[in-house]
Amino acid sequence: MTFFRTIKFAGSAVLATVSAPVFAAPAEMNIATTLAALMLVVVLILFLAWLVKRMKLPGIQGADGTLKILRQLPVGQRERIVLLQVGEEQMLVGVTQQNISLLSKLEHPLSMNEVQSGGEFAGQLTKLLKKNDKK
Structure with missing residues (x-):
């Protein structure tokens, strides 16, 4: 009987660890920070596009x-x-x-x-x- 109890205990321990999310997001990560990070990336892309346009690189304008x-x-x-x-x-x-x-x-x-x-x-x-x- 003790053998089955140890297997049952080991099985429940494995199930407990598997049921917990592996890649849990930190508690601080919410929708506002996600949107702020997304906006930062979009603004950075627009700024770099404007900068490349203003630099007038010869390879971009025409060879x-x-x-x-x-x-x-x-x-x-x-x-x-x-x-x-x-x-x-x-x-x-x-x-x-x-x-x-x-x-x-x-x-x-x-x-x-x-x-x-x-x-x-x-x-x-x-x-x-x-x-x-x-x-």
């Missing part, structure tokens, strides 16, 4: 590099004038929310120094800062 945006000038909330380099030609293009139209082809392409130095605001700000430093 050949024959089409380049040299300069943009906003003229409205969603309208802008864009200076494009297409091969050896430069073009002024008007971009709106509905369409893109060619404004003009430049007969004499601008040099890269003229295009990159065109920061009138930056020059004026530098002059103002230097002027205020002398006082």
Whole structure:
């Protein structure tokens, strides 16, 4: 009889350990923390996508590099004038929310120094800062 009692006791001990969940979640883990973690991951993904878009990596935009945006000038909330380099030609293009139209082809392409130095605001700000430093 004692043999059957020991087997019964051992069987009930095994059943007790098997019936308990193996991967029980901690008591602190609730729906709010799960949603907060999910939102953090979504925000991180959106931030990384924005960062990659802003970095303008050559591998992402296009491998050949024959089409380049040299300069943009906003003229409205969603309208802008864009200076494009297409091969050896430069073009002024008007971009709106509905369409893109060619404004003009430049007969004499601008040099890269003229295009990159065109920061009138930056020059004026530098002059103002230097002027205020002398006082």
